[in-house]
Amino acid sequence: MNIEPIAYFHSPLTAKFGVPRQSGLAPDLPGRIVLVPEFRNTDALRGLEGFDYLWLIWGFSANRTEARGATVRPPRLGGNERVGVFASRSPFRPNGMGLSAVKIEKVETTTDCGPVIHVKGADLMDGTPIYDIKPYVAYADSHPKAKGGFTDNRTWSTLEVAFADGLDCCFSESELKALKQLLAQDPRPHYHDDAERIYGMDYAGRNVRFKVAGTTLTVVNVEKSETEIC
Numbered sequence: 567m568n569i570e571p572i573a574y575f576h577s578p579l580t581a582k583f584g585v586p587r588q589s590g591l592a593p594d595l596p597g598r599i600v601l602v603p604e605f606r607n608t609d610a611l612r613g614l615e616g617f618d619y620l621w622l623i624w625g626f627s628a629n630r631t632e633a634r635g636a637t638v639r640p641p642r643l644g645g646n647e648r649v650g651v652f653a654s655r656s657p658f659r660p661n662g663m664g665l666s667a668v669k670i671e672k673v674e675t676t677t678d679c680g681p682v683i684h685v686k687g688a689d690l691m692d693g694t695p696i697y698d699i700k701p702y703v704a705y706a707d708s709h710p711k712a713k714g715g716f717t718d719n720r721t722w723s724t725l726e727v728a729f730a731d732g733l734d735c736c737f738s739e740s741e742l743k744a745l746k747q748l749l750a751q752d753p754r755p756h757y758h759d760d761a762e763r764i765y766g767m768d769y770a771g772r773n774v775r776f777k778v779a780g781t782t783l784t785v786v787n788v789e790k791s792e793t794e795i796c
Contacts, residue, residue, distance in 0.1 A: 571695035573601045575624065578741070579691045582628045584753040584767035584774075586689040587641055588655070589666035592747035594740070597668070599683040599696060606680025611673055619667050619702035620685065625695045626662040634660060642720050645756035649716065666690065667702050724750040725783040736788045741770050749776065749783050 576598040579585050586592045599622075601610070614620075637648040638656040651659060668685040675681045683699075690696075727749045734742055753767055761779040764786060768774075775787035 569697050571602060571625075571697060572605050573599050573696040573699065575599055575622075575688065575690040575692065575694040575696055577688065577690060577692040577694075578744070578770040579748075579768065580693075581768045582691055583765075584748055584769060585691050586748065586751060589668055589689045590687045591689070591751050592744055593669070593687045594747060595687060595744040596671070596740070597685050597688045597690065599685060599699070600679045601681065603680075608675050608681050611675075611681050611683070614670070614673055614683070614701065617670060617701040617703075619669055620683070621700040621702055621707075622664075622666045622668060622688070622690070622696055623698040623700070624664045624666065624690060625697065626657045626659070626664055627693065627695055628691060629657060629662055640716070641756045642717055642722060653715065663697075664690070667707075722751075723781070725752050725778065725781055726750075727783050727785070729785045730787075733785050733788045736772065737770065745769055745774065749774075749785070752778065752783065754778060 578596065586595070635658070636651060638651050638654050638658055639645050639648055640654050640656060643649070657664065666689055668688045671684040671686050673681060673683055727746045737745060748767075748769070754765060761777065764775050764777050766773045766775050771790065773789045774785055775789065776783055776785045778784075
């Protein structure tokens with residue numbers, strides 16, 4: 567069976583680093599789903615406005631190698647403990663397929679790119695291929711009392727986010743709101759714990775430079791076009 571993209575995702579996040587580890591963790595992060603020319607037909611989205619959420623089936627296109635290992639190290643377990651690949655949601659999988667529930671913000675039907683679906687809360691980077699779109703239906707998809715395996719026993723602590731020297735002014739109000747949600751999730755590999763190390767995350771055409779000490783993440787610089795300081 568050949569699987570071809572039916573759409574591509576567009577996001578302020580242009581690299582893997584900083585992408586939320588699950589959908590919904592940065593609920594205000596915007597994104598757009600742009601259909602490939604073959605499916606740019608408003609009839610293909612007829613009735614979509616009646617739903618609040620979508621399931622996206624997509625590909626981990628930024629992974630450089632295929633994953634064939636039987637176990638992985640989930641960030642939720644600190645990046646050191648291993649579980650079975652099929653008992654995890656790791657991006658390093660035999661077939662490199664992702665599944666995400668995202669909130670529909672609006673469906674725009676008259677654009678140069680055909681109908682476009684605007685969503686929020688996705689965990690996809692810019693340019694990610696989407697292989698299918700299905701509506702989320704609560705009566706079948708929601709199981710609020712379901713066990714969550716190791717995620718039930720490991721808390722996920724968020725960070726306080728601070729900006730040095732008024733750097734928060736580099737972003738619009740909506741950009742800043744989503745950025746804070748992203749940074750609060752601690753984008754670093756979970757085995758890193760160097761308070762002086764500076765990390766860089768590409769977001770909304772800027773490179774956001776930050777470091778983490780204790781439970782506080784501080785943005786120390788914001789750069790545009792690699793050299794121009796905002």
